[in-house]
Amino acid sequence: MKQALALSLLAGTLAAQTATTKPLPPTVEAAENTVSADSIRGFDQFLADDLLEGRYPGQRGGELAAKFIATQFASYGLRPGGDNGTYFQQVDFTSVKSDPAKTTFTLVPKSGAPMPLRFAEDFVVFNSKLEPEAAIDAPIVWVGYGVTAPEYKWDDYKGVDVKGKVILCIVNDPPSDDPKFFGGKGMTYYGRWTYKFEHAAEMGAVGALIIHRTDLASYGWDVVRNSNTSEKTFLTQDKDPKLSAASWIQLDIAKKLFESAGTTLDAEFSAAAKPGFQARELPVSLKATVVSSVRHFQSPNVIGIYPGVLRTAQDQAVVYSAHYDHLGVKADAKPGEDAIFNGAADNGTGTAMLLEIARAVTSSKVLPPHSMVFAAVTAEEQGLLGSLYLAQHPPVPL
Template sequence: MPRPFLAAALLALPLPLAAQTDLPPAVTAAEANVSADSIRAYDKYLSDDLLEGRYPGQRGGELAAKYIASQFESYGLKPGGDHGTYFQQVDFTSVKADPIKTTFTLVPKSGAPIKLKFADDFVVFNSQLTPSATINAPIVWMGYGITAPEFQWDDYAGIDVKGKVILCIVNDPPSDDPNFFGGKSLTYYGRWTYKFEQAARKGAVGALIIHRTDLAAYGWDVVRNSNSAEKTFLAHDANPRLEAASWIQLDVAKQIFAASGTDLDTEFAAAGKHGFKARELPVKLDATVISTVRNFQSPNVIGILPGTSPAPDQAVIYTGHYDHLGVKADAKPGEDAIFNGAGDNGTGTAMIMEMARAVTSAKLSPPHSMIFAAVTAEEQGLLGSAYLSQHPPLPIGQINLDLNFDEILPFGQGDQLHASGSQRTSFYPTLEATAKRFGYSVPAPRPDTGGGYYRSDHFSFAHAGVPAFSVGQGGTYKGHDAAWSQAQGAAYNKNDYHNVSDNFKPEWDFVGNATLCRLGIELGWKSVTSPPIEWKAGDEFAAARKASK
């Protein structure tokens, strides 16, 4: 599409940026090249019905990957994938529970069996990746299902769960002390992924996580849509796995406790206190999980702007996931069935592409590499980024920073920069100063009660030691009041997140997305021209960073 002349673009930039003199002309030119209209066009294509919800290993996902790769090639990026291509192929195995043949029945020691309804009462996947699994095992009440020696907490102490099914609460034990399970902020121990992993490590055959919207930070619709469809795993992961990894509704948990002669409120309160003792309940789970198993590949798409310095690389990697949830399996005739994912994460993918186009068209020559990676299978548990962090295009210790872009809703120009987790790194003062020049305030970090830090692709790189965080905006949007601004995000979370209604909207305003791209380019430049970025002393990822060097 036609591009404005550079001089006109510079005049259109916010005054603080245009007036800067501390950046090389090529960086300023790259920022001037960013176009909100380009981001809009990328997002509109990525969220078109043609791409069928961009599901990994299916036609729509392949079309999306090829489109992104073709754009990277047109920009002149060096291929960063396998065998001189832009594609880093990842082997996956997926399972999808049959909603008719998969059955769950609670069998109390006394009283009638309680049959549960798939999708309404429970969802489940067989992470052992076999076509069928039959379970008839006692349920063990595990409280939060956590073993955390640093907090002197072990829900598994004194009980053997081998061959049994654990029942646990999502989230961490309640705390106001930041030195105890992060206080109000969720730690990884509170994530559903940890609950399933730990249950499998302890030899359980199944796990039932009790869903409660306030604790999970999302409703049952999100759980149902994310877990009743196909679930995907890295094919060669040798870690222990469950035959039945399940979520259950809160009312189902109430029935289990009632059949055990107790009540949910009493049990939840006891589970959050030191001295809690797990115990086997007088209820069994009689379950049959019938699954379709599929092996496939889906690529991460990687392009590199190589650094010019002969010294060891100190790269920045820009990440954003291009996959989404595909097509709704149980849609009725005539019903919208495609999870187009325009917000999640057509927006972030479009921004990765636009930053890559902007820096290459400006002929930027960074001293250290700039890596642009559109990753797959985020919706399946950050799998594409996990693989990339384990198989990076250069040694992981030579990646100085990961900037992730995920679900940046196009509501216009916000006045706040959100970068949760950045305060944990030595790069935070640079981020604050740069944000100010772009007209953003940076709110004081708030407790991460929903565990958002562990739910996007930057976490994969943080887990590998790389200082990493996601970049977004919010606050009050230009031309609107605070109430309007808050209502837009709330409406999206309630109605569109992980729903078929997450469609491209013509009225969307991508001006703020463009500003974040310019800021991202500048942060990336500063990261490749700065001293090594580190986690602050004592951070949970500092040891991994040290080990990666």
């Protein structure tokens, strides 16, 4: 997204050059004409060099990228916008990774045999409370799509208490062809897995089981598995409610779960799609142990400010942003395999354009009316975490 923004900024200036309506001030046009493809290419080549080892936050390559960007900002005369008069806004992160050998999930029906599940094959889980170990033995509450949306008069949690329990829900929005109702064919935020987990935690649940169905999620189990068996990273200061077991289960497992509760997946899915769906506690519990390795690290957002001249706009700024981090080095690379995720396109290009915009603007003799904030943000690949921190700690009042 940041990259698209930078691209559209460049596209915008190109369009402005050819537009006949209002010519740019000559000084601005002169600065704009200094924007150089070679310069952008040069920045990107450095950022995506093997030497930077895929720019993983908190590791050497990521730190090198941050230092490089700060050095460029300094050379353009930007004012430091980070901590204690530096260009660096340090962000504290905590990562968790579930231990596949020690993490166990068993579905325990009131009648019938317990069903142990296989890690990565049947379920995946992460502990967003960042606890090294969590034990769960709690009833499962079926909440359909797991959505509370007053604007659509929809509440899947109505009439049930999920405090200390585990919710079970479907990914995506309740089905709709009406664009005014859950975005019609499109998906609203209520349909995303992040919302399901956030809302379950807000409602007091200790765990959540999202039923994976490829057509509803629009991606396969392999995507769910890969992104949930690797390390998950959070802002350390994040105070939002979290889950000890944020998990996904395969569709087949959900089928067996409903059968052990004396119902069927098809019946429950169609009931969940209708207004008036009633959530209920199932006669099945989840008994789980979630063991995680937890680690802490820091990585900076890099912020430079070009002060504006309008006195009335001293507390206003236009923010130009791109994420500079990438995926680092592949952990399980085979001998001889190219293990470095160079990230030239994602997002070396966006960062290079950000730098070039800053360079071109500061080479102009005209000062901008509003301040310009240049923010190269970190930990985008972990879920836009650097951006989130920047929005929570803006260098100018929001």
